[in-house]
Amino acid sequence: MVLYPDIQKKAQAEIDAVVGRGRLPTFEDRPHLPYLHAVIYGLMRWYPAMPEGNHVVSYHSKPVQYKAGMAHFDK
Numbered sequence: 001m002v003l004y005p006d007i008q009k010k011a012q013a014e015i016d017a018v019v020g021r022g023r024l025p026t027f028e029d030r031p032h033l034p035y036l037h038a039v040i041y042g043l044m045r046w047y048p049a050m051p052e053g054n055h056v057v058s059y060h061s062k063p064v065q066y067k068a069g070m071a072h073f074d075k
Contacts, residue, residue, distance in 0.1 A: 001043075011036045 001008045018032045019025050030037060 007039060011039050 014033055014035045015025055019029055025033065025036075
């Protein structure tokens with residue numbers, strides 16, 4: 001967003017127009033914030049929160065088997 005301040009200003013203007021400055025946006029506001037939704041979707045496409053694609057295992061990685069009985073469920 002630092003590289004595109006005009007987009008940030010437009011998204012902020014949409015939030016201010018729909019939500020106002022007295023509260024934070026909620027999921028109920030989402031249908032009324034199409035530009036903000038498009039910006040967030042574009043950001044997630046450009047830089048996803050988690051890696052996509054094939055799972056790659058390093059040569060030095062060792063597989064770990066997990067059994068449910070290994071977990072500790074302390075009370």
